[in-house]
Amino acid sequence: xxxxxxxxxxxLNLEDIARLSGVSRSTVSRVVNHHPNVSEIxxxxxxxxxxRYNFKPHPAARALASQRANIIGILIPHIVSDLFTDPFFxxxxxxxxxxxxxxxxxxxxWLTSANVDESAFYDQVxxxxxxxxxxxxxxxxxxxxxxxxxxxxxxxxxxGRPFTAYEQSSYVxxxxxxxxxxxxxxxxxxxxxxxxxxxxxxxxxxxxxxLQGYISxxxxxxxxxxxRLITPAGDYSDASGYTGMKLLLHHRIDxxxxxxxxxxxxxxxxxxxxxxxxxxxxxxxxxxxxxxxxTTEPQLTTVQQPITQLGDYAVRGLIDLLxxxxxxxxxxxxxxxxxVRQST
Amino acid sequence: xxxxxxxxxxxLNLEDIARLSGVSRSTVSRVVNHHPNVSEIxxxxxxxxxxRYNFKPHPAARALASQRANIIGILIPHIVSDLFTDPFFxxxxxxxxxxxxxxxxxxxxWLTSANVDESAFYDQVxxxxxxxxxxxxxxxxxxxxxxxxxxxxxxxxxxGRPFTAYEQSSYVxxxxxxxxxxxxxxxxxxxxxxxxxxxxxxxxxxxxxxLQGYISxxxxxxxxxxxRLITPAGDYSDASGYTGMKLLLHHRIDxxxxxxxxxxxxxxxxxxxxxxxxxxxxxxxxxxxxxxxxTTEPQLTTVQQPITQLGDYAVRGLIDLLxxxxxxxxxxxxxxxxxVRQST
DNA sequence: AAATATTGTGGGAGCGCTCCCAAACTTGTT
DNA sequence: AACAAGTTTGGGAGCGCTCCCACAATATTT
Numbered sequence: 234x235x236x237x238x239x240x241x242x243x244x245l246n247l248e249d250i251a252r253l254s255g256v257s258r259s260t261v262s263r264v265v266n267h268h269p270n271v272s273e274i275x276x277x278x279x280x281x282x283x284x285r286y287n288f289k290p291h292p293a294a295r296a297l298a299s300q301r302a303n304i305i306g307i308l309i310p311h312i313v314s315d316l317f318t319d320p321f322f323x324x325x326x327x328x329x330x331x332x333x334x335x336x337x338x339x340x341x342x343w344l345t346s347a348n349v350d351e352s353a354f355y356d357q358v359x360x361x362x363x364x365x366x367x368x369x370x371x372x373x374x375x376x377x378x379x380x381x382x383x384x385x386x387x388x389x390x391x392x393g394r395p396f397t398a399y400e401q402s403s404y405v406x407x408x409x410x411x412x413x414x415x416x417x418x419x420x421x422x423x424x425x426x427x428x429x430x431x432x433x434x435x436x437x438x439x440x441x442x443x444l445q446g447y448i449s450x451x452x453x454x455x456x457x458x459x460x461r462l463i464t465p466a467g468d469y470s471d472a473s474g475y476t477g478m479k480l481l482l483h484h485r486i487d488x489x490x491x492x493x494x495x496x497x498x499x500x501x502x503x504x505x506x507x508x509x510x511x512x513x514x515x516x517x518x519x520x521x522x523x524x525x526x527x528t529t530e531p532q533l534t535t536v537q538q539p540i541t542q543l544g545d546y547a548v549r550g551l552i553d554l555l556x557x558x559x560x561x562x563x564x565x566x567x568x569x570x571x572x573v574r575q576s577t
Numbered sequence: 578x579x580x581x582x583x584x585x586x587x588x589l590n591l592e593d594i595a596r597l598s599g600v601s602r603s604t605v606s607r608v609v610n611h612h613p614n615v616s617e618i619x620x621x622x623x624x625x626x627x628x629r630y631n632f633k634p635h636p637a638a639r640a641l642a643s644q645r646a647n648i649i650g651i652l653i654p655h656i657v658s659d660l661f662t663d664p665f666f667x668x669x670x671x672x673x674x675x676x677x678x679x680x681x682x683x684x685x686x687w688l689t690s691a692n693v694d695e696s697a698f699y700d701q702v703x704x705x706x707x708x709x710x711x712x713x714x715x716x717x718x719x720x721x722x723x724x725x726x727x728x729x730x731x732x733x734x735x736x737g738r739p740f741t742a743y744e745q746s747s748y749v750x751x752x753x754x755x756x757x758x759x760x761x762x763x764x765x766x767x768x769x770x771x772x773x774x775x776x777x778x779x780x781x782x783x784x785x786x787x788l789q790g791y792i793s794x795x796x797x798x799x800x801x802x803x804x805r806l807i808t809p810a811g812d813y814s815d816a817s818g819y820t821g822m823k824l825l826l827h828h829r830i831d832x833x834x835x836x837x838x839x840x841x842x843x844x845x846x847x848x849x850x851x852x853x854x855x856x857x858x859x860x861x862x863x864x865x866x867x868x869x870x871x872t873t874e875p876q877l878t879t880v881q882q883p884i885t886q887l888g889d890y891a892v893r894g895l896i897d898l899l900x901x902x903x904x905x906x907x908x909x910x911x912x913x914x915x916x917v918r919q920s921t
Numbered sequence: 922a923a924a925t926a927t928t929g930t931g932g933g934a935g936c937g938c939t940c941c942c943a944a945a946c947t948t949g950t951t
Numbered sequence: 952a953a954c955a956a957g958t959t960t961g962g963g964a965g966c967g968c969t970c971c972c973a974c975a976a977t978a979t980t981t
Binding site: 297 | 631633635636637638640641646648651666667670671674675678679683684685686687688690693698701704705706707815816846869872
């Protein structure tokens with residue numbers, strides 16, 4: 234035998250492996266696919282040859298024969314233009330791809346782009362025949378979108394509860410409302426009463442739910458809602474956190490809840506520039522618990538959201554749907570956790 | 578005929594389309610693949626049927642028969658953990674996927690992850706049989722990596738000139754050195770003499786080249802290099818820009834060049850906190866020209882790098898290699914541009 | 922020991938394309 | 952009118968798997 238085929242790609246196929254190990258194509262196939270009815274002895278024999286030649290079944294052939302490509306589509310909207318400084322989608326993407334790889338699925342990526350015709354783009358997405366299923370970031374989702382997704386006839390999971398038709402669709406989401414509420418209750422427990430909120434991008438359920446949590450916490454504490462303390466134009470970006478905070482500073486607040494850490498960090502800058510102390514004059518809480526929350530001065534109290542796990546559950550859920558182990562809708566809410574640091 | 582097959586996926590195949598349009602499988606195949614030898618009249622006839630039924634050839638079948646899957650792999654290292662606040666990779670990713678889609682290729686994504694065994698991960702990457710070619714972010718690249726890439730026997734393109742073996746490998750890169758030099762020459766022209774530099778993450782050619790440009794500009798102006806004015810620990814992150822600037826402030830500089838916009842923005846914060854004015858006391862320049870550079874106060878002078886085009890050229894180059902239209906190494910340097918705003 | 926159930930193995934057909942070759946039809950040339 | 956050369960079309964083989972069914976080998980029951 235040769236010596237250094239160890240690393241390169243061998244162009245052997247099932248048939249070759251079968252011949253080399255003295256069995257039939259079918260048996261090799263069974264071994265490769267972990268089918269039960271193979272005797273231990275032949276299994277070993279075949280596996281040895283497979284190892285030796287570093288044989289990997291041809292994915293296209295497999296996909297053609299089985300009508301499953303082991304590919305999942307990931308659709309994420311305008312990742313760049315809008316959510317510039319927010320690493321949420323990067324982390325999510327990483328979570329999804331890692332989870333997919335761990336179960337031998339390949340992720341193919343669809344990112345909308347400003348300078349590309351949207352309708353042509355979505356035609357491409359929905360006509361795709363490669364992906365067995367899709368994971369969709371909810372920001373893209375509206376009623377007609379869900380309809381097309383359904384028409385496609387393949388399973389999908391939405392990351393983030395959609396506004397539309399969410400009773401029937403499959404999604405994975407964090408307990409945004411509960412998290413926000415926990416944060417605001419924490420602020421109240423610290424004796425804060427005039428609590429502002431810097432909201433997230435409108436049109437996203439995460440923003441809606443976090444605002445809802447803020448409102449509900451105040452209501453339960455019998456603190457009247459003051460609309461002037463809710464910034465209308467937050468959008469999860471660094472810039473909007475800064476300007477949002479500037480506005481709130483006109484209303485002598487003693488605490489603020491920012492709908493994500495990025496905005497909280499820039500709000501902290503605004504607070505400091507106004508000559509106020511954190512947390513003595515103004516306490517501040519964020520949401521996400523990403524890297525930044527530990528690098529701010531003082532460190533940021535925040536709500537930890539399991540972004541990576543969001544991807545994880547989405548992948549597992551999708552594959553469960555794919556393999557018929559579970560019936561849609563598959564819906565999963567992941568718990569969040571209050572992380573108290575120095576900013577409150 | 579039915580009425581609403583307009584949008585759903587039809588499960589017709591070439592054979593069906595052939596029957597419906599009264600020609601043979603082969604002819605339909607020719608039409609689909611834009612082969613020349615089809616008479617105008619049959620082409621039209623077939624196209625009409627294809628449109629009507631929204632027929633798309635089955636990618637797996639096509640891949641199996643042609644041994645080309647129209648898939649490109651994208652490999653990006655530790656996007657999250659390290660380059661947290663730097664949207665460079667997000668924009669790049671968007672550029673690549675958009676370019677790929679426009680030529681009917683699907684991008685599959687490989688992201689390294691901290692909590693996954695690296696060697697297993699790379700085994701997966703290199704044993705992948707799906708992708709026809711790969712686009713690799715240079716941060717991952719070392720000699721043994723390139724060797725395995727070569728062994729794979731499929732074309733690849735590195736984004737960002739690698740340190741190793743770059744004479745033989747295919748890459749696309751920006752004129753980092755030239756850009757840095759333009760920036761520093763600009764600062765010198767403004768009368769600045771004590772110019773600091775906040776460097777990028779070590780181990781990347783972009784960091785190296787930008788530092789090189791800084792040095793060469795100073796040398797050409799006969800300004801001695803003062804090692805104390807070069808921060809050793811920059812890494813393109815927000816935090817490192819801030820702390821780097823704090824250090825430089827001990828050395829009464831009158832200008833600073835940050836190796837990217839993210840660090841420039843946080844350096845500006847440090848400058849302001851020290852009570853100094855921009856650009857009167859300290860002029861500052863960045864690199865990249867991403868969204869941030871327009872939201873800083875004052876707006877940031879920077880070097881515009883064509884990130885999206887980087888992805889574009891990488892995809893086109895890869896496909897040229899794939900289709901044998903060009904011989905490796907394919908190497909392309911993209912021009913950069915000095916954008917003067919208010920910070921200098 | 923024979924009959925039956927269980928487990929293990931091989932071969933054929935088929936997934937939906939591409940690509941080659943041969944046949945049929947055009948067109949042009951002498 | 953006969954032939955060469957070019958253009959257009961159809962059919963077969965094959966890409967490398969999966970999956971079903973039939974058969975062989977072994978284990979279990981009576």
